[in-house]
Amino acid sequence: MSDTIIKQNSLRAWILAARPKTLSGAAVPVLIGLSLAYMDAKQYEGDVFSWTAAALCMLFAVVMQIDANFINDFFDYAKGNDDAETRLGPLRACTQGWVTTDAMKRAIASTTCAACVIGLPLIYYGGLEMIFVGLLCVVFCFLYTTHLSYIGMGDVLVLLFFGIVPVCVTYYVQLHLVTTEVFVASVACGLVIDALLIVNNYRDRDNDKRDGKITLVVRIGEHYTEYLYLGLGVAACLMGGVFWMNQHVLAFILPFIYLMLHFFTWLKMRRIHQGKQLNECLAETARNILVYGLTVSAGLLLL
Template identity: 65%
Template sequence: MQDNDNNIRKHHDVKRDSPKAWLLAARPKTLSGAAVPVMIGLALTYNDTMSSDLVSFNVTAAVLCFLFAMIMQIDANFINDFFDFAKGTDDSEKRLGPRRACAQGWVSIDRMKHAIAATTCLACVTGLPLVFFGGLEMILIGLLCVIFSFLYTTHLSYMGMGDILVLVFFGIVPVTTVYYLQFHTVTWTVFWASVGCGIAIDALLIVNNFRDRDTDRESGKQTIVVRFGATTALRLYLATGWIAYALCLLFWAEGHPLAFVLPTIYVVLHSFTWLKIKRIYRGKALNICLGETARNIFIYGLTVTIGLLL
């Protein structure tokens, strides 16, 4: 509670539409969730290009994938900030999570609209050259990313579909697309690696919804936690880490044992965070667990990537 009060005081002096306000609105801590699937996809791609005489690793495509993922994550954060405020679900008095820019008045509504338009266009411009590497299907994938970044906040998160979207757009889509850009095909190993990545990242949404379960219930937001209860959500949180870890056995089977051994660090930390969530159970103190979960996800991506490359 004291840490949260310190954060409130620290952000109290944020000037309207200032660089600091926009930095907070961009939510830089969430960028690890965008980086991890790209990291894993590139590691898988690099390994297979090194063992192929026909395909060479394309650095330009790799850089564009990273940039697109980062810009889309910031765009999604802006969209979430704006529409949650517009719908009245970002009540600054009841809110347990980190403060939001529009709700706090750090960013004006008109400026946020312009920012959403700018980041959406920038993401499209950044991703468009990927057509030269992956074909016209890259346009469809890009459009789906943009469309669902809007649909998530405006409709789908209220229907309890957030976890499915995380699996698809933070796992299957980015990992397989990065690989497809190089080889124009996707192996079963890459597909299951993408599923593991999406499941690991979904832990972040679960702890976020676990913290907000009471306010979500009041606002009619039917998340998995609201639908099935706190006990089931805790079991699901623990399961995400262990399932993601178990799927790393595929890398061992493909001749990369370190890509299974190193993520042991991740699953141990994930389990400790789960114990902490159980102990705290409700309130703003769960933001500590949210931060730890983001850290754990990054460690998952880093250890898997290093294991594959070594």
């Protein structure tokens, strides 16, 4: 997309900077956590499931993802690691001049504050521990782009903040406990979403080596990365056996639709191997994540 058709700091520029295609990664863990909580809430007398808390959890996750995207856009540009000429991924707002750096700084401050304001009422539902959870989300949102992604910690953070934390905390806010089923489901969710980071870093492996960014892909090499990508989807579906053991058979079976799509994306990833065309695999992986979230949730709710 040419930068000549994007007016600087326009609504369109901000929509592109927010990267709407990435928001499924924020929404899916919350969706799974809510589905588990809604299902288990039926065991209790009265209406213990709060739709207000559910909406706050979803909104907090989405705003934090937008915040993370803004932070990534700004700091990668500031560090000089977002060269428009060599970049293989989707174009970035600051690099293309769609959004000025001063405007992006203000946007980061605004979205960070907005996320905190949205999350504050969750103290009423989940207790004071929600303050600690919120602070962790904000701090690591900055640390990921500024430091941790450069030392191969990105995948660990995805597992934590796109799996364990959002699924378990969303469930905890509703029922004030976390079951084994919920924890296993949270890890499986994190593995599924990590596939998005894996294919992103697989595409950028040569540029990352040049820039001194030691991602997991750079550490283990492209051959093992290809099988890691496939293995993440397989492991997540096998971990879904916890649903089967808890009499939620559909929640185990339906995600194999996701696994089929994941397998075909893996074949395409190996065939393309390198270059900008891998963005097709990135888009398909985002789609697959959404399919995973929807099939798990449908399997839990369609009893």
